[in-house]
Amino acid sequence: MSCSHSHSRPTQPAAAPAYPELNLSSGAKWIKNLTKDRLGQFNGGHFGDVNLGSALFTRKEDGKDFVDLKVWSAPGLTKPSFEEAMKQDFKEAKKGDSFGPSWTNHWWKVTLTIPESFADYERVQFEFDPGCEAMIFTTDGEPLQGITGGYGGDRRVEYIIPEAARKKGVHELVIESSCNGMFGMAGGGIGPPDPNRYFSLDMADVVVPNQEAWRLLWDFQTLRELVDTLPGNTPLQNKALVTANAIMNTFSHTDLSSIKRARHLAEDVFGEGWEKLGAGIYDEKDGERSLVWGIGHCHIDTAWLWPYSVTQQKTARSWATQLDLMERYPEHRFACSQAQQYKWLEAQYPTLFERLTTQVLAGKFHPIGGSWVENDSNMPSGEALVRQFLFGQRYFEAKFGKRCETAWLPDSFGLTGALPQIIRGSGMKYFFTQKLSWNNINNFPHSTFNWVGIDGTQVLCHMTPVDTYTAQATVGDVNRAITNHKNLESSDTSLLVFGNGDGGGGPLPKMLENLRRMRAVTNNNRELPPVHMGRSVDEFFDYLSESTNAGKTLPNWNGELYLEFHRGTYTSHGSIKKGNRHSEILLRDVEHVATLASLIGGKKYVYPKQSLNDCWEKVLLNQFHDVLPGSAIGMVYDDAEKLYKEVRKDGDKMLDDALDVILGDSQRVTPTTRITSLDRVVAYNTTFFPRREVVRLPLAAGISSAAKAQVSQISADGKEGYAVVHCAGGASPAALSMTPITEAWGFTPVSVYTNGSDHFVLRNSTVQLTISKGRITSLLDVHLKRELIPSGETGGLVIFEDRPNFWDAWDVEIHHLEKATQLEFTNVSIVAQGPLRASVRAEVVYGQSTISVTISLDAVPATTKLDSRSMFRFDAWVDWHQRHEFLKFELPLNIHSDTATYETQFGHLQRPTHKNTTWDMAKFEVCGHKYADLSEYGYGVAFLSESKYGFACQGNILRISLLRAATEPDAEQDQGEHTFSWAVMPHKGHFLESDVPTAAYLFNSPLYMRILTDGASARALETTTNSPFAVSGAPNVILETVKRGEDDAFKAGGPATIVLRLYEAFGGHANAQLRVAAGLGVEEAYETNLLEDASEDVPLAVVRSEGMAHQVGLDLSFRGFEVKTVKLVLRGKKMKTEKRESWVTVDA
């Protein structure tokens, strides 16, 4: 092989010379593996001064004559805008100067001088490498592109100097460099950030690259990837090796004209004239079809090893870079998710957002996913998932005139079986992920399949066989798109999602160059699957749907996409879990009462739409898939907790304002309130369930003995009274019950017994719990005389050694179950004696930690359901200082079942309690929402949770996970004080016959206690005020959400609508009637999707039957776990307000 090689095409062979008679040569056989190894010596390395690497740059200049640098460092961790930065005093700076510490921002004014002699070069560029991330701006503040310094594979330090600037000879730029790497400060791992890292300016050079040498490098790399990737001894693999070897023989560093000859050789594999086609290389003739569809992407974790504020910069850098690339590579299409990131960009980089919008409208920049952030999908409530899409889709529609069609959660740690229904309800039918390729036990069996959710709704799902959302667009990636496809028998097309990610970046030019070469190869050869560029992800899914007879020829996967990995994320960072759950409930309640207030408040009250939106956006942001799971650095949780605090404050204010309208002037009861008269105390129940509960009230010191007599129980210090509140209907106020407990109530007083040392028994008429020698030794159903704890076994707190194999905050590994220590309650004492509430307080001192648990039993049953048992409530205060230990609460139960039941969004699901198969074994720690339950025929026991999401049921032992203590990426994860609660609830009948979902709902829903301050009587209010909404006919249908319509005009005069969301909670059909107060003046009622689009169908029939003098009814039929959204259009914009306390007259 030499430069005299002939380049005639195989299809047009040159006339071959006659076959000689004599042969005196040595023959041409090679040693293939040595030739293969040789390819590693063509660029850089030991021969870097004489191989192609030596020819990549023609000039590199960094002298003051070429580059003038001035710098200003922003104080502390501030992040000034371009305009603010430009007002500062800049100092001289030079290459080699050091900048820091971590997370600081530094602004540069750069003046480049380009000599006239550079005019002949194809390209002149400025290379700036501050070792960290940076953004290049024009002197007017227009963001141009991002810089990724350092020496990783994602390095991008070059900026192409525009032609006009070269002609002018001088070019000025502004650069913001930020002292963090692509992956924060962790130095490549997942450790906590080093707060004191400094970066040095390694490059600030005017550079002339030898473009033809770069193109040869890309040619050679594609050839080499073909050699390394294709199965050995195929014609194409051999041809690529022969060609690459010939290129090495042809190149000479002393004769750069050899580069052109070497590139000509590559056409043997890529085809003659391939390069001239440019993006036209992807043009397909009739009948041709690509198997791999490439889409540029940049996964930007909204917070992870860096805080939110850094993500805002990453987004701008990454997306500016992609807009720049689109101009040079017309085939480049870029898909990016997360409305929140677009909104940040719009606010902080408005001109960049305008350019982005232009490319969205041109069809090149593709918003995708339809959600606010790429959320965790295990823990957000059903309603919160709805809002992820409602807020996301509304944003995309408002800004770009178009909603997304494909849901996109490539990196979320498991995907709930509620998601297909929520995706379809949000106007999408396709779903992309890849995360299950991370399973550490079983290999997920499908690539393209119908994902069928718990309610039977399906979405067309593609789990890319490339097994990553950060593909490097190598030959290996493209090949794997087919060779790793799990169900080629039913579909043979794959999506290649390429571009650097997690910390941002996106595709590099070399990826787009490589893809063109690969496509060139496959235009002549089919040993590699052909790749296509220039289409969208939506088009890809449209094609999948068309080519599989609308999914009929695809396999199905039913239920959740459980990730067999990262099981510690249901527990890591207790504070974020609590913030999430409590905020979700608070916003649910605020929307409900604010809707009612807006109907009766007249001009005095305006529905606080903007404030609600702001709160929701904060909650949705914190649901990002590295924030809510507890897998981010400590800085992120400082931000997240601040956001929850704001939601709490604003939510409380909105709640107070609305309740003032509904109840009249009133004050919230807080621990510092001192109650003098019980007649004016009212409890507001925001749930649609009737409830009867024991409440605790702070009493004023001077309370009269007559008033004191009204409370059935007073705390030992006399400062608190206990009373029963009976809310006969749902969603209304109730006064305190003043009559003493009698059998007529349906329950008898609760009591607590002790032997004076280590034996305590809490008992009422339904259940009894015994703590003996520090452990729970007995749980008894009093009515049935049924003991629920197996003889000789005990329940209580337990500690597991928690040392996962790598991903510390993410993973609890199966072997943690092998090393358990049961903890004993010590110093147990009685703190409440009954008759309404009996409590014991216990202490556990373990290692450096202290745990205080108050175990309480009330006289009342868990719900108003006939036969309901009471629950045992556990209120814990923990000062936690363990490391790599896992605190759980467990109960061994006299109940046998192959499955346990866990609440998920809008329903529940079952997981195995055994280890029959590896799929069963993998679910040794699972996510649940408000309850987990182990039931057999006739009986069951549930754990209720108000802020914990990790559960397990191994055999007959039910566990709730309480606290972990990882040290990466947050060294201080969960250290310090925690308060949380859970409950143990025995119930007669199997879970499916039980009141567990109701009890769990109530356990999470506070009764809002208020004191009426305008002289009104609580009793009078109770009898005149009732909810305008109720569900009848189906106890399995829950009315979850009441809100005003998204498109309402919240000032006077606009249309007024009310949106109600209901779901079937047990998994079976239901015919329910939604009853609405006639006084609301419902003009029309529609069933809508989750985005509140009224369907074109006929409105729902409004039933006005006899016996419903003051209500109208809407008949709704559900299938199991179905979610329905109903929109009521009201006549006139508000209710009559003459008698505000009686917008509904209660039927006598």
Ligand SMILES: [Zn+2]
């Ligand atoms: Zn991610």
